[in-house]
Amino acid sequence: MGKGKIAAQCSHATLACYKTILRADPSHPMLQRWERLGQAKVALKVDSEEDMLLLQAQAVSLGLCAQVIHDAGRTQIASGSATVLGVGPAPKSKIDEVTGHLKLL
Template structure:
């Protein structure tokens, strides 16, 4: 019988996600990680409702397309290991912390997250070129980690600045968006903070924040 990975469930619960929704997301993503499950929830809000326990029918339906080992959280395999570079040290992910105090509309938030993604991506490209490595964190993220991304809620400007300081202290690349102020917010408003790094390191800083 399928069982959710309780460690992943706890992480999702800390994000403000209900247990039923957390378990359903893990079921639909092969019980592979809290990050992937959270992304699935963000991408499929209609499939997480109603907030009711998983049924036997759901488990049996997915059992045909996902191996039982993966469904129970065993995602490792010799084939997968062989496909990864010897120096691969991921997974990596990128997170976006949105300043909720500003009360931005959906379209404005989308635009600001895009600014944060592009700004941080430029930083990553520069860093990889500086290190003169054929394959580094950015390449691993793009080629092996499915470009993991997640949007989270930040309380206010000071909260974003505090998180940015923690990212600096941890050696994680980051980018803080200062808006031009053409619409909705005042010029110079800090709207979104993006952070990139190993999933475990990023989670140390943003793991308890709620999903946007």
């Protein structure tokens, strides 16, 4: 994916995670904290879709919101392809349990 496509997919993941938690509990303290402290986001690299799906399963097993984004197929990527994984908002220590070994994109 090109840089712009990656940015768009990451934006979709951020919004998907936020909306998932918001729908479940509009007054969730983690959402309020995340909003108050600047909505931190970090882009990390995985080697494969399989690795990404394993990370999603690990995140969910820890009680974290984890949303895989599937592309609509209008530009660079085949329709339905899993492109990015959003995890959080959550405490950094919890997210690091899932992603702490990954390198920055």
